[in-house]
Amino acid sequence: MHVFHPSILRRYDIRGIVGETLSEADARAIGRAFATQAAAVDASPSVAVGFDGRLSSPALEAALVEGLSDAGASAVRVGLGPTPMAYFAHAHLKTTGMIQVTGSHNPPDHNGFKMMLAGKPFFGGDIERLGAIAADGAWADGQGSRRDEDVSDAYLAALDGGFTPGGRPLSVVWDPGNGAAGVLTERLIARLPGRHAVINAAIDGRFPNHHPDPTDPATLRQLQAAVAEQGADLGIAFDGDGDRLGVIDGRGRILWGDQYLLLLAREVLEAHPGAPILADVKASQTLFDEIAAMGGKPVITATGHSLIKTRMAELGAPLAGEMSGHVFFADRYYGFDDALYAAVRLLSVVARLPGTLADWFDTIPRPLNTPELRIDCPDEKKAAVVDGVRARLKAAGAEVSEVDGVRVSRDGGWWLLRASNTQAVLVARAEAPDQAALGALVDEIAAQVSREGLDPAALRAAAGLS
Incomplete structure (x- = not known):
């Protein structure tokens, strides 16, 4: 035993x-x-x-x-x-x-x-x-x-198959973060057109240069500096095991998972008109609205790579993604989360844009939103806290999605509270058209968790609000 x-x-x-x-x-x-x-x-x-x-x-x-x-x-x-x-x-x-x-x-x-x-x-x-x-x-x-x-040779050939020839040659800086994708990244770029450079390619389990998590802006600073120094079109980052993707444009701005998923969805919907495109409950409303405008069927899913892969198979969806940087292609690929493959598909799309990635980024709506806000909560209390908040919101007649925790729609914005699947924390996020509205939503989250006996004191600072 x-x-x-x-x-x-x-x-x-x-x-x-x-x-x-x-x-x-x-x-x-x-x-x-x-x-x-x-x-x-x-x-x-x-x-x-x-x-x-x-x-x-x-x-x-x-x-x-x-x-x-x-x-x-x-x-x-x-x-x-x-x-x-x-x-x-x-x-x-x-x-x-x-x-x-x-x-x-x-x-x-x-x-x-x-x-x-x-x-x-x-x-x-x-x-x-x-x-x-x-x-x-x-x-x-x-x-x-x-x-x-x-x-590895067969895998690289499959990655290479994600690139559609055409468009202009790109200049790209890659940062595997001394993680497990380092050697393969160097082999991959030798197969791609354009000019490529890799930083932190040596696989080193101590992660001596920065922590390999592209959802943390601090881990992208070295990549941002390298893109600026080389005048590159964009930068690509991976997490420690190569299943999360980070992207920055040529001006050093971070594109979050729901933003570059929008660019990837455009190509997929051209091949699969009307198809369902999945994104997790933390994604911006902009993503879901734009997918619908392109003729796709936006689907909000619970957070978690295993849940998303399962839901993709159920719906026959060709593409899915989540804010953590997992991207899942069933279009011309296997349906699992692969940051290297997603990066190759992204490069082939960017190469065919009429302008740069930064130019495209300027054209999309970008409401204000918070990063993920984490509220310490014992594992045994997480579900009860979310249940308590949900009950109050429904009693008050709020517009609530219960796909994963509670996602509450407010005038022009929304806020989310859900239990983390991996840590003793609740995860919150908010999105609004302006700073005042964003602050009001964060204050509402704070008030709700406070009524459940948790300390929300650090929420406003974590959200970047005064």
Whole structure:
């Protein structure tokens, strides 16, 4: 039997602090329990296994493979690389499942596991069953096999296939942030037209230059400086495992996930008129309005890459994205979140614009909005707080979307409050046509969470308001 630390089995993946809540023994148990579940799908299961560049990843990967083998599975080791390469290996090699050892965009001492089984996200109840199998010691026994498989050439060819020739040559600066996509980024740009430069390409699990999370503006400063220095058209950033995309234009301005998704949607809707385009509940209303104006069907979804992939498959959607930078292409691709592929598609669109990316950015509506506002809240209280806020809003007759938490429409704007799936926090966001209206919405959020016994004192400062 094996019991995991209660904090690491999360809704979408498994994450912990190495040496505190996550160990090699956990990795071995994860492999063995996952192989047991895979055996219910395939009598001779095979599992593609990859790992990111964190210092703890090789040892965790080795223990994981041992666990898979002990339960009779064939471990197909695709090696060091971004999570999307492991997703690709699962599809390309037709394995029963896949596991990537990765801490994603978390701090260097964190690590974890992202999984798929039979072509579908492995999350929620799947992860709960994995924990139960380990706790009961109800796993399969067997003698599996292990082999190495280099899929990098095939993966690069698939990425290259996302580029549509034509348009003007671009100057691009890339920043993998010393994450797992560094080596492949250097190989990828050699296949693309235009002028390209890479900073922080060396894979280094200590992340010596900046934390690899392109949703944090502070992590993009080095890229902004490099774009300015080189006079580049745009900059591309990845997170630690290459499934989140960051974009800045030639003037150093950040394009958030809902903004560059709008540009990507235009090309996709030309090929798929009237198709559903998905974005998470944190996205700007501008995105949904503009998708509708282009003839698409905007769909608001719950936040979370596994939920979005599942919903895409249900609706047959060719494109989806979320504010965290995950972009999902089912148009000419596999439907999983791949920041490298999304970057290639973006470059091919930008190259064919009548002007620069910065010129296009000037043309789109840009209401004022806050960054993600985080309010500390114990895990066991999060759902109750959101439920309490929801009940008051509905009693007051407010216009509320309940797709994920509560999204409240107000005159020309909206605010959101939802429970984080990965941290002991509530996440809030607001959007409004002007500063005064934005401040009023943030004050309304503060008043609501205060009535639930939480301290909203830092909200206005975090929102950039006085």
